[in-house]
Amino acid sequence: MAPPASEKLIISDTEEDLFASPSRSPRASIPKPAAAAATEPPRESRYDAEAARTATLERELASLQDTNAAIEGVIASLESARGSMGTVSTTVTSASTLLNTWTRMLGQTEHNQRLLLDPNWKGASQDLVDAENEVVMRAQAAERRAAEEARRREEARAKAEEEERVRLAGGTTRGRVTRGRGRGLRGSGSVGGQRPASGLGRTASQRGSGIGRGGVASTRGRARGVR
Structure with a gap:
């Protein structure tokens, strides 16, 4: 007996279930992933x-x-x-x-x-006169104060000039006194050196020296004679 052709052997799912063991449960359907449905929210x-x-x-x-x-x-x-x-x-x-x-x-x-x-x-007219007199008195008092102030300034200026003049005069006097002292020292130096100031002084000194020398000579001669 020839083997059956493979083309004629068509086995359906129902036929496979028939040949399956009765203890094996039927295959559960695998659900499709819902990732795409979760990423896109609904329009509503x-x-x-x-x-x-x-x-x-x-x-x-x-x-x-x-x-x-x-x-x-x-x-x-x-x-x-x-x-x-x-x-x-x-x-x-x-x-x-x-x-x-x-x-x-x-x-x-x-x-x-x-x-x-x-x-x-005495009435308003007298009040006007008194007011005018008061104005005049105030003006005179102001003039007196101005004159007094000018006089004080003039006195202060004159005092300052006098002090300046005294200061300058004191400096000049000190210079003159210093020069006079120098000249006096020079004259005293000549006297200390025993320089004759005139011919009369020289004659007097010569006479005095001669008399002295003669007296000394005569004394010496007398002393020799006694010896």
């Missing part, structure tokens, strides 16, 4: 993230706008307060001016009252 989740981010940014923008509005309100309040302070300052200045005017009026009224009650007051 990406859209939700963008929407949430946009909503967060809108909330932050609204918060910043509210903060800016509050700051602008504070600035407007400060500007209004500055205007109010300017008004208050103007009012205070006006009140101070009025108070000063009122004070001057009261002072003038008191002065007039004193003048009217003063028995020595």
Whole structure:
């Protein structure tokens, strides 16, 4: 009997299962890896993230706008307060001016009252004359002070000149005294050297020496004779 052809031997999975051992469990199907599905998120989740981010940014923008509005309100309040302070300052200045005017009026009224009650007051014309006299007296006093100051400066200048002149004169006198002392020393040196100053001195010295010598000679002769 001829062996069957290999082309006709076609064994299917079902036939293999038939020949398989009854104790062997059927093969489990191997699941496909889901790495590609995990790396690419679905389109719906990406859209939700963008929407949430946009909503967060809108909330932050609204918060910043509210903060800016509050700051602008504070600035407007400060500007209004500055205007109010300017008004208050103007009012205070006006009140101070009025108070000063009122004070001057009261002072003038008191002065007039004193003048009217003063028995020595001779009227406004006399007051004008007294005021003119006071001005003249002040001018004269100023002139006297100026003249006194000029006199003091002149005295100080004259004193300084006198001191300078005395100092220069003292230096000249010292030079003359030094020269006189030098000349005196020279004259005394001539006397110490026994130099005759004139012919008369020489004659007198010669005469004196002759007399002395004669006296000595006669004495010597007498002494020899006695011996």
